[in-house]
Amino acid sequence: MDIVILGSGNVATHLAYALKKAQYHIRQVYSPNFSHAKHLADGIGAEPLDDLRYVTSEADVYLIAVKDEAIESVAAALRLRNKILLHTSGSTDINVLTPFSSCYGVIYPLQTISKEVELDFTKVPLILEFSDPETKAELMNLAFKLSPLIYEYNSEQRRCLHLGAVIACNFSNYLYAIAHDFLTEKKVDFNLLRPLIVETANKAQDHNPKDVQTGPAVRNDQQIIDKHINLLQQHEDWQRVYRLLSEGIVKKFWNESKYDDKI
Amino acid sequence: MDIVILGSGNVATHLAYALKKAQYHIRQVYSPNFSHAKHLADGIGAEPLDDLRYVTSEADVYLIAVKDEAIESVAAALRLRNKILLHTSGSTDINVLTPFSSCYGVIYPLQTISKEVELDFTKVPLILEFSDPETKAELMNLAFKLSPLIYEYNSEQRRCLHLGAVIACNFSNYLYAIAHDFLTEKKVDFNLLRPLIVETANKAQDHNPKDVQTGPAVRNDQQIIDKHINLLQQHEDWQRVYRLLSEGIVKKFWNESKYDDKI
Numbered sequence: 001m002d003i004v005i006l007g008s009g010n011v012a013t014h015l016a017y018a019l020k021k022a023q024y025h026i027r028q029v030y031s032p033n034f035s036h037a038k039h040l041a042d043g044i045g046a047e048p049l050d051d052l053r054y055v056t057s058e059a060d061v062y063l064i065a066v067k068d069e070a071i072e073s074v075a076a077a078l079r080l081r082n083k084i085l086l087h088t089s090g091s092t093d094i095n096v097l098t099p100f101s102s103c104y105g106v107i108y109p110l111q112t113i114s115k116e117v118e119l120d121f122t123k124v125p126l127i128l129e130f131s132d133p134e135t136k137a138e139l140m141n142l143a144f145k146l147s148p149l150i151y152e153y154n155s156e157q158r159r160c161l162h163l164g165a166v167i168a169c170n171f172s173n174y175l176y177a178i179a180h181d182f183l184t185e186k187k188v189d190f191n192l193l194r195p196l197i198v199e200t201a202n203k204a205q206d207h208n209p210k211d212v213q214t215g216p217a218v219r220n221d222q223q224i225i226d227k228h229i230n231l232l233q234q235h236e237d238w239q240r241v242y243r244l245l246s247e248g249i250v251k252k253f254w255n256e257s258k259y260d261d262k263i
Numbered sequence: 264m265d266i267v268i269l270g271s272g273n274v275a276t277h278l279a280y281a282l283k284k285a286q287y288h289i290r291q292v293y294s295p296n297f298s299h300a301k302h303l304a305d306g307i308g309a310e311p312l313d314d315l316r317y318v319t320s321e322a323d324v325y326l327i328a329v330k331d332e333a334i335e336s337v338a339a340a341l342r343l344r345n346k347i348l349l350h351t352s353g354s355t356d357i358n359v360l361t362p363f364s365s366c367y368g369v370i371y372p373l374q375t376i377s378k379e380v381e382l383d384f385t386k387v388p389l390i391l392e393f394s395d396p397e398t399k400a401e402l403m404n405l406a407f408k409l410s411p412l413i414y415e416y417n418s419e420q421r422r423c424l425h426l427g428a429v430i431a432c433n434f435s436n437y438l439y440a441i442a443h444d445f446l447t448e449k450k451v452d453f454n455l456l457r458p459l460i461v462e463t464a465n466k467a468q469d470h471n472p473k474d475v476q477t478g479p480a481v482r483n484d485q486q487i488i489d490k491h492i493n494l495l496q497q498h499e500d501w502q503r504v505y506r507l508l509s510e511g512i513v514k515k516f517w518n519e520s521k522y523d524d525k526i
Contacts (some may be wrong), residue, residue, distance in 0.1 A: 010477065069486050091479075091487045110455060111462065125455055151455065160449040161456075163491045167501075168442035168456050169463040170478030171508045172435035177472035177515070178430035186423040192373060192388055192414070193424075194468050199374065200432040201464035205457050209440035214273065215433030216354075223332050224354045228426045238430075239513055242506055245434045248500055252440070252448050 001142065002059040004028045005046070006074050008036040011088050011109065012065035015146075018121040019063075020044045022145040027059050030074075052077040061086060061142070063107075068092045075100040084135060090162025093155040094129045105130040105139055107146075108158055111167060125149040127158050178238055210252070217249035264405065265322040267291045268309070269337050271299040274351050274372065275328035278409075281384040282326075283307045285408040292323050293337075315340040324349060324405070326370075331355045338363040349399060353425025356418040357392045368393040368402055371408075371421055373428060375502040390421050441501055473515070480512035 003024050005016050008031035016026055026046045031037035034050035041048035049055060055062075055078055064074050065088040075085055075097055085097045085104040097104035111124040126147050130136035143150055153161065176197060183190045185188040203212045225246050232239045266287050268279050271294035279289055289309045294300035297313035304311035312318060318325075318341055327337050328351040338348055338360055348360045348367040360367035371390040374382065389410050393399035416424065439460060446453045466475045471487055479487040488509050495502045 004301075019289070039413050067482065067484060069484070091490055111459060123458060125458070127455075127505075153451070157449070157451050159490070159494065160446060160451050163494055164442040164446045164451070164453070164456055165459055166480075166491065167445070167505065168439050169459050170476070170480065170512070171438050171504075172460070173463055173467065173472050173476055174480075174508055174512050175434050175438075176431050176467045176513075178478065179427040180472050182430070183423060183427045188416070188420050188423050188427070190427070192390075193427055195386060196374060196428055196432050197435070197467055198461075198464045200436055201461045204436065204439045204460050209436050209443050213433070213436050213440065215429050217437075219330065219435065221330060221332070227354055227422070228429065231422065231426055237514065240507060241434075241511060242430065244503060247435055248441075248504060249433070249437050250498065252437075261386070 001025075001061060002027050003061045003063060003066065004030070004031045004055055004059045005040070005063050006052075007063075007065035007183050008033070008040045008068075009065065011041055012063075014119050014121065015063060015065060015109065015261050016040055016044050016046075017087065018146050019142075021121075022142075024142070024145075027056055030055060057083070059229075060084060061139075063088065072096050084093055084138065086139075088167070090127070091159050094131065095155070097131075103131055103135040103138075106155075106158065107139075107143060108162070110161060122147050123149070125151055127151050127153050127161060129154060129158065138208075141227075175241075178241065180231070182238065183236070213249065213253065215249070217246040220254050264288075264324060265290050266324045266326060267293070267318055267322045268303070268326050268328065269293045269315075269341075270328035271296070271303045272324075272328065272330075275326075276303055277382050277384065278328060278351065278370075278372065279303055279307050279309075281366050281409050282405075284384075285405075287405070287408075290319055292459075293318060306402070320346070323347060324402075326351065335359050347401065351404075353390070353424050353428070357394065360394075366394055366398040366401075368398055369418075369421065370402075370406060371425070373424060386412070387501065388414055390414050390416050390424060392417060392421065416505075441504065444499070445495070445501065476512065476516065478512070480509040481516050483513050483517050 003026045005012050005026055026044050028047045028049050029037050029041040030049040032050055037048035037050055061084045064071055066074055068089045068091055071087050071092055080101055085101045086107055086263050088107055090108045092107050106129040108127040109124045112126055124147050126143050128143055179193055180190045229239055229242055232242055266289045268275050268289055289307050291310045291312050292300050293312045295313055300311035300313055312358035324347045327334055329337055331354055333354050334350050334355055343364055348364045349370055351370055353371045355367050365404050369392040372387045373390055374387040387410050389406050391406055442456055443453045492502055492505055495505055
C-alpha cells in the first residue's frame with residue numbers, strides 16, 4: 001500500500017514516521033514550503049513536493065494532514081476519484097472529502113503532538129471514521145499497525161473529543177507556561193512545580209477531577225485569592241485568567257452541590 | 264519531640280500521618296469540629312480536642328495547619344511563649360506568628376493534597392522558613408525525616424510558588440473537570456483524554472511549556488476556535504474560559520516573538 005503525505009506539520013511528521021516504521025512505503029511528501037517538504041521527505045525516504053500538480057496518481061492512500069481550512073482545497077487539487085483520501089482533523093467533518101473521492105475517511109490521532117518530542121504512537125488512540133465498509137476494511141489493518149487503541153466515532157463525537165482535549169491539555173499547558181513565566185520573573189525555580197504538575201495529571205487518572213480539586217478557590221478562600229490577584233498586578237492578562245478560573249471553581253463547588261453545607 | 268496538630272484538613276491529615284510514620288509522638292489533634300478532630304486523632308493515636316483551651320502546654324512543636332485566615336487566631340489562643348509554632352501556608356507570611364512565640368517557622372508542603380488520595384511524602388518538596396538559626400537547627404531533623412526535598416525560601420518567594428502551583432495545578436484540574444463534564448454530557452468517553460492529560464504533564468517535565476504548546480490557538484486557527492465556542496453554547500461559563508485562554512495563547516504566540524514570521 002503506497003502512501004502520499006500531504007502536509008509537513010506535527011501530525012504529518014509523526015504519522016509519516018509511524019507509517020514508515022510499520023513498513024509502509026511513503027512515495028511523496030507535499031508542503032507548500034519546499035524546505036519543509038524536503039526535511040520530512042528526506043527523513044523517510046520519500047520525494048519532496050511543493051506543487052500539488054506533481055502528486056502521483058498511482059499511490060493507494062492520500063493522507064491529508066494540513067490545517068483544517070486547507071483540507072478541502074488540497075483534496076480538490078489532487079483530482080483523484082477512486083483513491084482513498086484521509087484527513088487527520090479532530091474538528092473537520094468527514095463529509096468535507098465527499099466531493100473528491102468515493103472512498104475516504106478520517107484518522108484522528110488523539111494526542112498532543114509536538115514535532116520536537118518523540119512519540120510512541122502505539123499509545124496514541126486513533127479515532128476513525130470511514131465513508132463505507134469497504135474503505136474501513138482496507139484501512140483497519142493500517143490503523144492497527146499504528147496503534148492498538150482504535151475507536152470509531154462519528155464527526156460530531158470527534159469534534160467534542162477534540163474540544164475536550166483542547167480544554168484539558170492545550171489550555172493546561174498554557175497555564176504551565178504562565179506559571180513558568182511568572183516564577184522565572186520572580187526568580188523562583190519552576191522545577192519545583194514539575195512534580196506537582198505530574199501529580200495533578202496522575203490524580204485525574206483514577207478519579208473524577210472534581211473529586212480531587214484543591215486550592216484556594218475550592219475552599220472559597222477570598223483572602224488568598226485577593227493576595228494572588230494582587231501579586232499578578234503587573235500582568236493584567238494573567239489576572240484575568242486567575243479571576244475567571246477562580247470564579248468558575250467557586251461557582252462549581254459552592255453554588256452547586258456544597259452550597260447548603262458551607263454557607 | 265512531642266507534637267500537637269491544630270487542624271484536621273488535607274494538609275493536617277497528611278502531615279500528621281507522615282509525622283507518625285517518622286515515629287513522632289502526636290499528643291493532640293484540634294479541630295473546631297469534634298468529629299473531624301476525632302477522626303484524625305483516632306488514626307494516629309492522639310487525643311482529639313475541639314477547644315483550644317485544652318491544648319497542652321507541654322508539647323514541643325505546635326503545627327498550625329488551618330485555613331490561612333484562622334492561623335493568627337489559633338496561634339493567639341494557644342498562649343505559648345517559648346514553644347515552636349509552625350504554620351503550613353504557602354500564602355501567609357512567617358511574621359503572622361511573631362507576636363505569639365520567640366521561635367517559629369513555616370513548613371509548606373508543595374503538593375496538591377487531597378484527603379482521599381494517598382501521598383508519598385518523601386516526594387513532596389518542603390518549603391521552609393524559620394524565625395532564627397536555633398529554631399532551624401531544631402526543625403531540620405524533623406523536616407528531613409518527612410522528605411529529603413528541603414528548600415529554604417522567604418515568605419515572598421513562597422507566596423509566588425503557591426500562586427504558581429494554583430495556576431499550573433489547581434486550575435489545570437479545573438480544566439480537566441470542565442472537559443469531563445462536557446464529554447459526559449455529549450456521551451463521549453472521558454477515559455480517552457486521560458493518557459493525553461498525562462502526556463501533557465510529562466512534556467512539561469523536560470521542556471519549557473511554551474516550546475510544546477499545541478492546539479488551534481497556537482496555530483491561530485480561528486475557524487476551529489469559532490466552532491469550539493459554538494459547541495459550548497449551552498455553557499456560557501465554559502465559553503468564557505475557552506475564549507480567554509485562546510486569546511491568551513494567540514496573544515502570547517502571535518503578538519510576541521512570532522509576529523513578523525507568521526503575518
